[in-house]
Amino acid sequence: MNPTALIAEDEPLLAADLQATLARLWPALRVVATAGHGAAAVEQALALRPSVLFLDIRMPGMTGLEAAQAIAEDWPDDTPLPLPVFVTAYDQYALQAFERAAVDYVLKPVQPERLGQTCARLQAALARRDAPAAAAPALESTLAQLRDLLATPGLASAAGAPAAAAPPRLAVIQAGVGAAIHMVPVDDVLYFEAADKYVRVVTVEREHLIRTSLRELVPQLDAARFWQVHRGTVVRADAIATATRDEAGKVTLTLRGHADRLVVSRLYAHLFRAM
Amino acid sequence: MPTPAAGNAGGRLRLAAWVRIAAMTLTQRLPPPPAPRRRTPFALRGVKALAIGGGLSAVFAFVFGQRLAQTMVYSLSITLGCWFFIDGGRLLAARWVNRKLPADVPYRSEWPGWGWMLAILLAGTALGASFGLWLGDLVLGGRDALSYMLQPRQLGALLVFSLIPGLVATVFFHHRGRMAAIEAQAQQARREAAETQLRLLESQLEPHMLFNTLANLRVLIALDPPRAQTMLDQLIGFLRATLNASRVGRHALSAEFSRLSDYLALMQVRMGARLQVALTLPDDLAGAAVPPLLLQPLVENAIKHGLEPQVDGGRIEITARRDGATLVLSVRDTGVGLAAAPADGTRFGLQQVRDRLATLYGDAASLTLAPADGGGGALATVRLPYEPTTSA
Numbered sequence: 001m002n003p004t005a006l007i008a009e010d011e012p013l014l015a016a017d018l019q020a021t022l023a024r025l026w027p028a029l030r031v032v033a034t035a036g037h038g039a040a041a042v043e044q045a046l047a048l049r050p051s052v053l054f055l056d057i058r059m060p061g062m063t064g065l066e067a068a069q070a071i072a073e074d075w076p077d078d079t080p081l082p083l084p085v086f087v088t089a090y091d092q093y094a095l096q097a098f099e100r101a102a103v104d105y106v107l108k109p110v111q112p113e114r115l116g117q118t119c120a121r122l123q124a125a126l127a128r129r130d131a132p133a134a135a136a137p138a139l140e141s142t143l144a145q146l147r148d149l150l151a152t153p154g155l156a157s158a159a160g161a162p163a164a165a166a167p168p169r170l171a172v173i174q175a176g177v178g179a180a181i182h183m184v185p186v187d188d189v190l191y192f193e194a195a196d197k198y199v200r201v202v203t204v205e206r207e208h209l210i211r212t213s214l215r216e217l218v219p220q221l222d223a224a225r226f227w228q229v230h231r232g233t234v235v236r237a238d239a240i241a242t243a244t245r246d247e248a249g250k251v252t253l254t255l256r257g258h259a260d261r262l263v264v265s266r267l268y269a270h271l272f273r274a275m
Numbered sequence: 276m277p278t279p280a281a282g283n284a285g286g287r288l289r290l291a292a293w294v295r296i297a298a299m300t301l302t303q304r305l306p307p308p309p310a311p312r313r314r315t316p317f318a319l320r321g322v323k324a325l326a327i328g329g330g331l332s333a334v335f336a337f338v339f340g341q342r343l344a345q346t347m348v349y350s351l352s353i354t355l356g357c358w359f360f361i362d363g364g365r366l367l368a369a370r371w372v373n374r375k376l377p378a379d380v381p382y383r384s385e386w387p388g389w390g391w392m393l394a395i396l397l398a399g400t401a402l403g404a405s406f407g408l409w410l411g412d413l414v415l416g417g418r419d420a421l422s423y424m425l426q427p428r429q430l431g432a433l434l435v436f437s438l439i440p441g442l443v444a445t446v447f448f449h450h451r452g453r454m455a456a457i458e459a460q461a462q463q464a465r466r467e468a469a470e471t472q473l474r475l476l477e478s479q480l481e482p483h484m485l486f487n488t489l490a491n492l493r494v495l496i497a498l499d500p501p502r503a504q505t506m507l508d509q510l511i512g513f514l515r516a517t518l519n520a521s522r523v524g525r526h527a528l529s530a531e532f533s534r535l536s537d538y539l540a541l542m543q544v545r546m547g548a549r550l551q552v553a554l555t556l557p558d559d560l561a562g563a564a565v566p567p568l569l570l571q572p573l574v575e576n577a578i579k580h581g582l583e584p585q586v587d588g589g590r591i592e593i594t595a596r597r598d599g600a601t602l603v604l605s606v607r608d609t610g611v612g613l614a615a616a617p618a619d620g621t622r623f624g625l626q627q628v629r630d631r632l633a634t635l636y637g638d639a640a641s642l643t644l645a646p647a648d649g650g651g652g653a654l655a656t657v658r659l660p661y662e663p664t665t666s667a
Contacts, residue, residue, distance in 0.1 A: 010546075010549075011490075011491065011545045011547070012547045013491050013494045013495065013544065013545075013547075014487075014490055014491060014494065014545075016494070017490075017493075017494040017498075037586045039586070058483070058583075060549075060583060060584050060585055060586045060588075061584065061585075061586045089482075089483050089486035089487040089490060090482040090483040090485075090486045090487075091483070107486075108486055108487060108490040109486065109489050109490035109492075109493040
């Protein structure tokens with residue numbers, strides 16, 4: 001079976017050029033889709049299941065890195081994860097992170113010679129992965145690279161700037177309910193869940209909606225106490241009662257004092273191992 | 276130390292300087308902060324003083340035919356005493372003065388001023404010489420140079436021979452210390468000027484925009500050469516205007532609008548149908564004088580923080596109108612609006628426009644940023660005194 005690729009790039013000329021250059025350098029590679037923004041990239045990738053992703057970092061709506069995370073989390077178990085290659089014009093912070101995580105990246109303007117090296121590496125990686133014994137370590141190393149990138153401050157939002165001085169820790173969540181503001185101590189929160197443009201704040205008694213994004217909220221929480229277990233879920237670690245791994249390897253959490261069950265994405269499943 | 280664009284802050288920014296600065300940013304390296312020149316430590320100054328004192332006494336012993344060893348011992352011990360009391364007194368006095376009047380002058384932390392210093396010299400010499408003679412007696416044993424020299428007849432000579440070298444040494448060390456402090460301050464100022472320039476240039480020639488434009492240009496060269504040429508001309512116009520902006524005081528509003536349309540055309544190649552543009556410049560305002568590229572940061576903000584994050588893009592409208600003696604320029608976008616934009620990302624551009632307006636027009640000019648009425652997005656409005664023609 002020929003390898004397939006998806007290109008996510010918001011600038012149409014650059015997307016067309018990348019596709020043309022790839023056709024010349026790697027004739028066997030079939031580009032199954034080009035997406036103009038992050039959300040489209042996720043949708044198309046999950047539907048078409050390509051073996052390689054070329055992701056522009058700065059895209060409207062969702063960055064290339066966020067798209068890579070969403071794809072890795074929602075990717076079905078029966079197909080190997082696609083190999084990501086990030087494409088960027090000038091993001092010095094991103095470049096450092098890519099180097100450190102040993103993730104493949106290409107700079108714009110794309111130099112055919114450099115893209116050729118990337119293609120050769122991808123071909124080798126795909127060949128290794130198809131050898132049956134290597135599938136599991138390959139998956140784990142792709143996940144580890146992604147985790148490393150996601151942990152880089154300021155990179156996930158990819159505004160091209162480093163995170164400003166660490167924002168102050170939140171002690172109380174101020175949630176509007178009608179005309180009143182409910183003061184919810186952070187210590188009472190069981191978990192936060194992203195819901196479109198809002199975040200659900202769930203406590204033992206009730207839940208609130210606050211008008212902020214999880215991306216903005218997370219840096220204001222103590223990472224040792226509040227664990228990200230999914231791109232849309234952050235849970236207070238001492239509120240977790242059990243973590244259960246089913247036969248497919250999927251981890252599910254139960255909470256103290258609450259009936260909700262939370263799904264842990266494969267990116268964060270490594271957090272739950274017996275001591 | 277390289278000093279990119281040092282000195283006259285408003286001076287011409289040469290391309291070579293820009294390239295050098297850009298290369299430095301790429302590697303994230305500014306010239307390293309100048310290591311503050313080490314102040315000569317207390318003890319080291321003592322050793323230096325002893326060396327000078329020893330040398331002088333050898334010369335005296337030779338000239339006046341005295342016994343070398345004996346002269347050396349007294350001379351060195353007197354030097355030791357004088358150095359200890361004068362230099363120590365200076366540091367103590369400087370610290371005390373410094374605490375009463377916080378240092379606003381370089382080198383103040385080590386220099387109490389000449390009035391204090393003369394008093395310290397006199398007292399330090401008297402104390403130091405007495406201590407030195409006592410020490411010399413102790414070392415040589417059985418002599419009593421201390422009481423001999425304390426006789427009124429000898430006292431004058433002793434003080435003169437101790438005071439003059441003390442004074443010379445003080446002037447010497449003071450001068451050197453002050454030069455070092457001034458040099459360090461000048462280096463710091465040069466470094467700060469370079470950093471400000473760098474921030475300004477980076478905001479004007481945003482590398483991300485530049486490399487993305489070049490990437491598009493590279494594609495067009497093969498695909499559509501005439502369009503590539505047009506794009507290159509627009510890029511040249513934009514670069515020339517940016518690099519000249521700090522040199523020219525004012526240009527015509529029509530020139531401002533054509534530079535903005537160059538920039539927007541470049542962005543349109545990149546964003547395609549996601550970017551719609553409308554420029555409105557009434558004919559009678561075409562000659563009005565405005566600071567060059569005043570609106571550029573506002574247009575960039577509208578695109579970067581308003582339209583680019585939006586999947587469907589949007590529209591940007593730039594208009595000029597006259598309101599009596601006031602020229603009103605506005606940049607309006609249909610983007611995500613002010614609430615969604617990161618506050619710190621837009622601040623530098625806005626601050627830059629405000630600073631320029633304040634420098635050039637004082638209170639007569641203003642910049643306001645508000646939500647646009649209807650359709651979402653943001654509206655930036657600049658008001659400045661209407662000047663009918665460019666004087667340049």
